[in-house]
Amino acid sequence: MKIGELAKRTGCKVVTIRFYEKEGLLAAPERSGGNYRVYSLEDWERLEFIMHCRKHGMKLGEIRKLLAFRDHPRSDCTWVGELIDEHIANVDEQIKSLEHLKLHLEQLRRRCAGGQDGENCGIMASLKHKGECCASCPRCVVETIGE
Amino acid sequence: MKIGELAKRTGCKVVTIRFYEKEGLLAAPERSGGNYRVYSLEDWERLEFIMHCRKHGMKLGEIRKLLAFRDHPRSDCTWVGELIDEHIANVDEQIKSLEHLKLHLEQLRRRCAGGQDGENCGIMASLKHKGECCASCPRCVVETIGE
DNA sequence: CTTTACTCTATAGTAACTATAGATAGTAAT
DNA sequence: ATTACTATCTATAGTTACTATAGAGTAAAG
Numbered sequence: 001m002k003i004g005e006l007a008k009r010t011g012c013k014v015v016t017i018r019f020y021e022k023e024g025l026l027a028a029p030e031r032s033g034g035n036y037r038v039y040s041l042e043d044w045e046r047l048e049f050i051m052h053c054r055k056h057g058m059k060l061g062e063i064r065k066l067l068a069f070r071d072h073p074r075s076d077c078t079w080v081g082e083l084i085d086e087h088i089a090n091v092d093e094q095i096k097s098l099e100h101l102k103l104h105l106e107q108l109r110r111r112c113a114g115g116q117d118g119e120n121c122g123i124m125a126s127l128k129h130k131g132e133c134c135a136s137c138p139r140c141v142v143e144t145i146g147e
Numbered sequence: 148m149k150i151g152e153l154a155k156r157t158g159c160k161v162v163t164i165r166f167y168e169k170e171g172l173l174a175a176p177e178r179s180g181g182n183y184r185v186y187s188l189e190d191w192e193r194l195e196f197i198m199h200c201r202k203h204g205m206k207l208g209e210i211r212k213l214l215a216f217r218d219h220p221r222s223d224c225t226w227v228g229e230l231i232d233e234h235i236a237n238v239d240e241q242i243k244s245l246e247h248l249k250l251h252l253e254q255l256r257r258r259c260a261g262g263q264d265g266e267n268c269g270i271m272a273s274l275k276h277k278g279e280c281c282a283s284c285p286r287c288v289v290e291t292i293g294e
Numbered sequence: 295c296t297t298t299a300c301t302c303t304a305t306a307g308t309a310a311c312t313a314t315a316g317a318t319a320g321t322a323a324t
Numbered sequence: 325a326t327t328a329c330t331a332t333c334t335a336t337a338g339t340t341a342c343t344a345t346a347g348a349g350t351a352a353a354g
Contacts, residue, residue, distance in 0.1 A: 004331060014332085019311060034319045036332060045275065052274050056255065057248055060310070066274065073265020080270050084256045091249045095242055101204055102238045108203065109231045118220020123227050127199050127213070128192065151300065161301085166342065181350045183301060207341070 001039045002032075010047050017047065023060060025050055025067060057087060100139045148186045149179070157194050164194065170207060172197055172214060204234060247286045 007014045018037075020026045026046060030038045049070070053063045062083060069080070111122030118124055130140075154161045167173045168184075173193060177185045196217070200210045209230060216227070258269030265271055277287075 002332080013312090015313085016311065018333095023310090032319095034332080036319080048276075049274055052277065054310095055248075056252060056274075066271070069265050070271060073268075073271070075264065076261070077259060077263045077265055077268035077271065078261035080268055081256060081259055081261045084252055084270060088249060088252045088256065091245050091252065095245045095249070098238050098242045098245070102235060102242070105203060105231055105235045105238065109228060109235065112224060112228055114223070114225035114228045116224045117222065118216050118224060121220075121224035121227055123231060124213070124217060124220070124224065127196055127203075129195075130199065149301080160343090162343065163341085165302095170341090179350095181301080183350080201341095 001044070003037045003039070006039045006044060006047065009044060010051060012047060012051055020047070020050060023064075025060065025064060057091065058083075096139075100137070103137070148191070150184045150186070153186045153191060153194065156191060157198060159194060159198055167194070167197060170211075172207065172211060204238065205230075243286075 001009075003014050003017055006012075007017060012020075017026065021028055021037075026043060029040070029043055032038050046067070049067070050063055053066060058066075066080070066083075069075075069077070108123055108126055111126045112124075116122075148156075150161050150164055153159075154164060164173065165184075168175055173190060176187070176190055179185050193214070196214070197210055200213060205213075213227070213230075216222075216224070255270055255273055258273050259271075263269075
């Protein structure tokens with residue numbers, strides 16, 4: 001299987017496959033007579049593993065560790081669960097932060113309905129100061145104190 | 148006002164201020180005898196504007212446009228509101244995506260309670276395939292069709 | 295006068311790719 | 325056999341918004 005076929009089967013771009021090789025996530029595969037990369041089914045499976053990890057938002061460094069564990073699966077797997085826990089906490093934090101941001105943006109949006117010039121646009125004016133909600137919403141208060 | 152003081156007043160790091168200057172968001176300020184940057188109150192306000200935009204998740208390119216508009220506020224501001232709308236849509240999409248990811252991660256987490264080796268860890272096993280939910284949850288079905 | 299803190303420039307590194315240029319290989323049609 | 329087209333190869337640079345580092349000059353305090 002050449003790189004293009006592997007790309008098609010996995011949905012991973014050709015350049016990205018080469019990139020993963022350079023990064024040491026995939027081993028350098030066999031080469032054909034014409035110096036083309038030739039992949040095995042194990043390579044395919046390994047790439048799928050990598051891609052599923054990526055879909056779960058894992059970093060390449062973390063995936064490297066998981067692959068190493070996969071290659072030498074002797075020791076205790078507890079850290080794997082903890083890694084997932086960390087990710088969940090992380091994702092949670094991101095969601096909260098984005099929801100908060102959304103509030104601010106919606107508030108900002110209401111400041112101008114358009115059709116003004118820059119001097120009279122409420123959005124432009126609001127971008128000079130902190131949002132109105134900052135004094136009252138807990139997230140902003142914490143951020144303000146933290147400054 | 149030297150760069151350190153501006154940094155303290157705004158909460159923006161010294162290096163970041165210099166970076167914004169290099170990127171053309173802040174004009175190159177006056178220099179003191181000893182070649183130190185000297186900032187005015189206008190510079191301060193401009194930096195605050197930039198930082199508030201950043202807090203709203205705007206990209207430097209977008210901020211550049213907003214600053215240009217601020218500098219020449221003749222024309223119609225409608226695009227500013229549309230820009231905010233785009234951001235809101237964007238943030239919404241990110242939230243949905245993260246909530247979906249969280250589901251997957253929680254499902255993954257339940258596959259192993261730890262104390263196994265790599266061969267018997269349900270998380271490691273699950274990372275070889277797509278998550279269970281993929282056949283039933285709308286987001287995954289769409290992604291699967293898209294492949 | 296020395297120490298300490300601040301500032302300067304220039305360069306490289308971060309994450310995870312993406313894009314580009316130029317060369318080579320394989321395949322299909324003429 | 326020639327042409328055209330596609331896939332592959334390598335190496336390098338660009339992306340975003342900073343961050344880190346090195347090495348040197350400046351200012352303020354003791």
